[in-house]
Amino acid sequence: MKPKFADRIASMPTSVFSTMGKLALEHKAVNLGQGFPDFDGPGWIQEEAFKAMKSGLNQYAPMNGIFTLRNNISNAFLNNYNMQWNPDTEITITAGATEALYSTITALVNPGDEVMMFEPYYDAHQADVILAGGIPTYVTLRKPDFSFDPEDLEETVSNKTKILIINNPHNPTGKVYTRSEFDQIATFAIKHNLLVISDEVYEFLTFDGIKHIPIATLPGMRDRTITISSTGKTFGMTGWKIGYAIACPELTVAVQKVHQWTTFAVNTPGQHAMAYAFSKLDGYLPDFRALYQSKRDLLFERLKETAFTPHKPDGSYFMMVDIPESAGEEDIDCSTRLVKDLGVATIPPSVFYSKSDEGKSMLRLCFAKKDETLLQGIEKLKAY
Ligand SMILES: Cc1ncc(COP(=O)(O)O)c(C=O)c1O
The missing domain is CATH 3.90.1150.10 (Aspartate Aminotransferase, domain 1)
Structure with a gap:
């Protein structure tokens, strides 16, 4: 059979x-x-979704997401991290960070490609690589501070390695990578010409005044990084499943090639409510x-x-x-x-x-x- x-x-x-x-x-x-x-x-975000529904915003949204949400995400990135992304060509709204990860990994990984990740990993990172026919390889974050040995990076990379996945702030350890760790990772990614998928769904949950650094903002990283985040984590409503992927136009086109056949578009009233929520992010x-x-x-x-x-x-x-x-x-x-x-x-x-x-x-x-x-x-x- x-x-x-x-x-x-x-x-x-x-x-x-x-x-x-x-x-x-x-x-x-x-x-x-x-x-x-x-x-x-927050109830004030839910009210915006009700308003959108009542005013007839209930049909398909554009494939890449509604403009105001993409634009407000772009503004938030500029205000918080001083980097500009074009909302028309560099931002895609997805069904949660989960779909952004799936669409990105499916768009980039060929069978047999190696994809490096730090362990402990977020389980979807490994699963998506396997679903795409890729081979996950691992660098261990070691107790007590969950740091990595830079030599491990060199020992794990091969000429088949195409992508490095990072997650910062990190689930499950709560680690926030230091600037010097990121300098090492960026230098390594550039040296081996790797793409970087950076899962930053907890970007706004850093404590004791620690500032989040998107790895895309490091020199030489903008055009090789796909930054993924989640409004569900930022605004405490994970069930709405609205996430996004930010990347240069060439990588964005690739992500959208999968996104268009996976979900095509994300729920419309939720996007309007999250666009409003982003306009109030600072407060x-x-x-x-x-x-x-x-x-x-x-x-x-x-x-x-x-x-x-x-x-x-x-x-x-x-x-x-x-x-x-x-x-x-x-x-x-x-x-x-x-x-x-x-x-x-x-x-x-x-x-x-x-x-x-x-x-x-x-x-x-x-x-x-x-x-x-x-x-x-x-x-x-x-x-x-
Ligand atoms: C590291 C990480 N990435 C992605 C996700 C999924 O995000 P979303 O709910 O937006 O799909 C989670 C959820 O727990 C997570 O912890």
Whole structure:
């Protein structure tokens, strides 16, 4: 009999988020695993979506997104990072960063091309490369500060390597790459003539005054980088699935060749609401950052009352914690026991590593949660 399924999905496991989410529901667990807020996004943005719907803005949007959203994203990039992108030729609105990643990787990767990424990686990065027939290769970010060994970059690259994927601020570690790390990465990308896919969905979630640096703004990087971000993360409404890809015209045309056959266009009223939200970005950001920084601090401080040792994140809404060595337990067993016996869901990060075993000694927690959820979760973790 002919095989039912395409070879490229044969090795694709069910995502850890589905597995953990199911267990969390079954055991009515406090969910510190799921990577999205358990509270609602701003009502003033929702009002704009209602207004757009009521005024008849309900048919297909243009393939690359409505102009005001592209224009306001371009203005936000200029105000925050001092780089100009042409909203007509360099910005594409996509169905979440997820679709931007898929369209970009599908547009650029030929079967057999190697794509380098840092591990722990965001699982879609690896999956998209495999779906495109590419070969993922890995450079490990090592504890305690999740830095990389520059020699690892040179050891991992080959003449088949076409792309380097980075994620900054980083899920799952909360790492924010330093300027000097970025200088090394940029020099490396230029030396080996690599394209860079830069997933920056947590660009506005940096703490303690740390400033986000898009790698596209480094010398020699603009025309080789595709910057991907997500209004869902920036405005706390992940379910709207509105993301974007920013790149030079040549790369934008390539991304849009896949985008046009994947989703073609993204929901219209949501785009109008997000265009409005971007026009208010400067006023919105200080409270947004302060809210998440207070949640990070709450979780970090209170975790000290548990057996788990947290690594303080500089960005994103994730925190890695070390499983106590004395427990003699690896992440998958530990997180399974936590959800089943103690009623708290976490994510076992070893699934985000393919080369190193480092992930087995940690768990990933998400602090995009109501304070009461965080406190309930900590109470449960104390029982470990
Ligand atoms: C690093 C990273 N990239 C992309 C995404 C997906 O973004 P979106 O919800 O806009 O598709 C996520 C969501 O968790 C993420 O953490």
